[in-house]
Amino acid sequence: xxxxxxxxxxxxxxxxxxxxxxxxxxxxxxxxxxxxxxxxxxxxxxxxxxxxxxxxxxxxxxxxxxxxxxxxxxxxxxxxxxxxxxxxxxxxxxxxxxxxxxxxxxxxxxxxxxxxxxxxxxxxxxxxxxxxxxxxxxxxxxxxxxxxxxxxxxxxxxxxxxxxxxxxxxxxxxxxxxxxxxxxxxxxxxxxxxxxxxxxxxxxxxxxxxxxxxxxxxxxxxxxxxxxxxxxxxxxxxxxxxxxxxxxxxxxxxxxxxxxxxxxxxxxxxxxxxxxx
Numbered sequence: 546x547x548x549x550x551x552x553x554x555x556x557x558x559x560x561x562x563x564x565x566x567x568x569x570x571x572x573x574x575x576x577x578x579x580x581x582x583x584x585x586x587x588x589x590x591x592x593x594x595x596x597x598x599x600x601x602x603x604x605x606x607x608x609x610x611x612x613x614x615x616x617x618x619x620x621x622x623x624x625x626x627x628x629x630x631x632x633x634x635x636x637x638x639x640x641x642x643x644x645x646x647x648x649x650x651x652x653x654x655x656x657x658x659x660x661x662x663x664x665x666x667x668x669x670x671x672x673x674x675x676x677x678x679x680x681x682x683x684x685x686x687x688x689x690x691x692x693x694x695x696x697x698x699x700x701x702x703x704x705x706x707x708x709x710x711x712x713x714x715x716x717x718x719x720x721x722x723x724x725x726x727x728x729x730x731x732x733x734x735x736x737x738x739x740x741x742x743x744x745x746x747x748x749x750x751x752x753x754x755x756x757x758x759x760x761x762x763x764x765x766x767x768x769x770x771x772x773x774x775x776x777x778x779x780x781x782x783x784x785x786x787x788x789x790x791x792x793x794x795x796x797x798x799x800x801x802x803x804x805x806x807x808x809x810x811x812x813x814x815x816x817x818x819x820x821x822x
Contacts, residue, residue, distance in 0.1 A: 551588055555581055561631045572627075583624035598637045601625050610779070611764045650779055651788040657692070659774040664688050679743055686740035687750065687766045690715075691783045693733035695790035698783045702758045704749040709737050 559581060562572040572580065590604050604625070608618050622640060629636040652660065667673055667681035690701040700717050708716040713734055717725040737749060744751055750758035767782035779785050 551585070554588075555585060558584060558628060558631050562627065579620055580624040580627055583621045584628040587621075587625060587628065596629070596632060596634050598635070601629070601636070601638060611761060611768055611782070613761075649788050650781075650785045651792045652776065652785060656774070656776050657789065660688065660692070660770055660776060663770050663774040682736075682740040682743060683750075684766045684770055686736045687763055688770060688786075689729075689733040689736040690749075691763070691767065692786040692789065693736075694727050694729045695787055696727070697787070698760050698763060701783070702750060702752075702760055702763055704757075706741055706747055706749055709734065709741065709749065711738065 559577055562577045562580060565571060587601075587604050590607060591600055594600055605618055605621060608621055613621075619640075622638075626636050626638075664681075664685040668678055668685070670678075673681075687701070690696055690704065691698075694701075694715055696704070696715070696717065704715065704717070708718070710716065711734060713729055713731060715727045715729055715733075717727060719725055741749060746755075748757040750763070752758045752762070764782050767786065768779070771779055771782060771785075
């Protein structure tokens with residue numbers, strides 16, 4: 546019943562956007578598609594709660610927390626503004642300042658320890674069924690890809706199984722066909738390999754159909770772990786992990802050519818990544 550009501554509302558909203566009242570300009574096809582998508586997500590976010598300004602603010606905060614860009618959040622703001630007008634509810638919010646990014650954030654050693662502990666906790670819980678433990682392998686692997694290997698958001702999502710070397714390397718295929726090799730700690734490789742055993746996709750993190758994991762899924766997985774670990778003031782989950790890797794690396798002395806990282810001798814043209822302990 547609820548699904549039918551939402552479907553009717555979205556159809557009505559679509560018609561309203563195409564034929565707005567009071568002589569307003571109709572929206573284009575791309576804008577309508579975006580506004581319908583945002584409004585549908587907003588309805589799911591509400592979970593039956595009242596449609597009001599506070600709910601809209603909460604939704605925009607949620608989008609920021611899971612790593613949506615200022616531009617995406619601005620689109621969501623104007624979509625909600627139109628949706629509230631369609632529903633006849635006072636919006637009351639002025640355009641937020643979404644132009645400034647929050648200052649860089651990285652984790653302290655203590656925060657990283659809590660985050661890692663939270664990821665490992667379900668795997669050692671004797672009360673959890675095996676199915677739940679298998680599901681828990683996913684967020685741990687995602688955490689290691691970004692917090693252990695320091696990959697870019699897009700690189701982690703598009704990581705292929707063939708790019709995971711059990712000897713302790715990740716092979717990243719970059720634009721133009723160039724390959725980047727990232728040496729990583731054994732714990733990173735183990736976490737990824739254990740997750741890979743749970744599915745047959747060629748991607749380390751499969752998504753819908755034959756594609757790989759969406760960026761929002763990666764952000765949401767890390768953000769969920771951070772919330773469980775009570776790590777606050779994080780707007781870009783994966784970016785925070787990359788900042789943490791970079792900060793930890795910068796605090797160490799430069800590695801000379803042929804230095805050892807994670808017990809492996811590497812050349813100076815290979816990326817050096819240090820896993821926080």
